[in-house]
Ligand SMILES: CC(=O)SCCNC(=O)CCNC(=O)[C@H](O)C(C)(C)COP(=O)(O)OP(=O)(O)OC[C@H]1O[C@@H](n2cnc3c(N)ncnc32)[C@H](O)[C@@H]1OP(=O)(O)O
């Protein structure tokens with residue numbers, strides 16, 4: 410038995426949800442470029458869960474079910490008020506999502522119908538939790554979700570307490586489409602491993618949030634913004650990045666396990682960053698990002714991944730950096746739940762082997778003789 414470090418290249422399951430073939434990402438066979446330009450996030454949720462694009466009546470039905478499910482239990486709001494105000498936001502999200510299960514009497518109902526209803530609740534409630542977490546941290550009262558608007562619109566409304574601009578809603582919608590699913594990434598794998606024991610969907614999503622939190626995965630978008638803030642201005646980029654490259658340090662937002670010729674989502678986020686910067690009349694963050702890309706790609710051949718330009722996009726949209734990875738989760742919960750439902754449909758416990766590299770033939774020595 411020989412281990413493959415990081416399971417690189419190992420095919421661990423079959424799935425019909427999303428694919429990465431020759432660097433092209435598809436959701437249910439639809440190219441991400443097509444979906445990014447044309448689809449709403451809600452259409453993508455339907456596509457991921459049910460395998461095809463919805464008819465208008467089906468989309469309307471999904472929108473009203475998401476709206477109806479978007480209020481979170483008051484006990485969860487009360488718990489969030491008790492979290493330390495400076496706690497890690499992903500840790501707070503992980504705890505709050507885990508707590509949702511305690512107030513859902515169907516949490517352990519494993520019928521496909523109940524699990525689909527719980528997927529709807531999780532998708533509807535994550536944005537409400539994230540907005541409430543953010544407001545409570547800032548000493549503000551949470552704002553209840555409104556009905557009849559999209560997830561992108563509702564989230565920005567609950568976050569800021571005012572109607573968002575069409576432009577902000579459109580940009581966030583596109584970011585949510587781009588982040589929705591990504592084959593067997595680490596957080597989706599964590600979700601599938603958890604539910605393959607026939608544990609419940611809340612446990613699966615809680616595991617996934619724990620995996621997404623790390624800076625080698627979803628946490629990289631926040632880490633990119635930390636780096637941009639540390640650099641401070643365009644004229645500091647060169648020295649800062651050169652020092653990191655010379656010291657062989659990782660540059661956050663670059664590289665990918667699967668894409669070696671570039672992440673197809675990055676160009677959409679780059680364009681969004683450029684367009685929003687121009688409209689805002691301040692392109693410094695965008696120009697800093699472009700210069701970093703030139704240096705990292707030029708010297709290391711590494712291309713930006715989905716997390717790199719999302720940092721400047723979210724900042725231009727006025728979203729605090731502590732929420733960047735949580736927004737990733739608001740989107741990715743659609744993919745996590747699609748994979749969880751797929752895992753339940755054709756389940757077998759996921760239990761690989763380890764190549765043992767420890768000591769052998771040890772003999773027990775009584776404690777007084779060690
Ligand atoms: C949504 C997402 O999860 S997208 C990924 C988000 N994560 C990041 O942006 C963090 C930065 N990137 C990385 O850490 C990695 O590229 C990962 C985690 C994405 C992929 O990891 P792996 O497939 O294991 O690649 P690995 O870390 O082995 O890198 C291969 C080589 O490229 C180098 N490398 C990879 N990424 C980077 C980077 N961002 N900056 C500098 N060097 C890098 C490694 O140091 C290694 O070099 P070596 O062979 O000389 O030791």
Ligand SMILES: O=C([O-])CC(=O)C(=O)O
Nearest residue numbers: 590591593594595666715
């Ligand atoms: O697939 C991966 O390894 C990471 C990634 O890009 C994602 O989850 O979107």
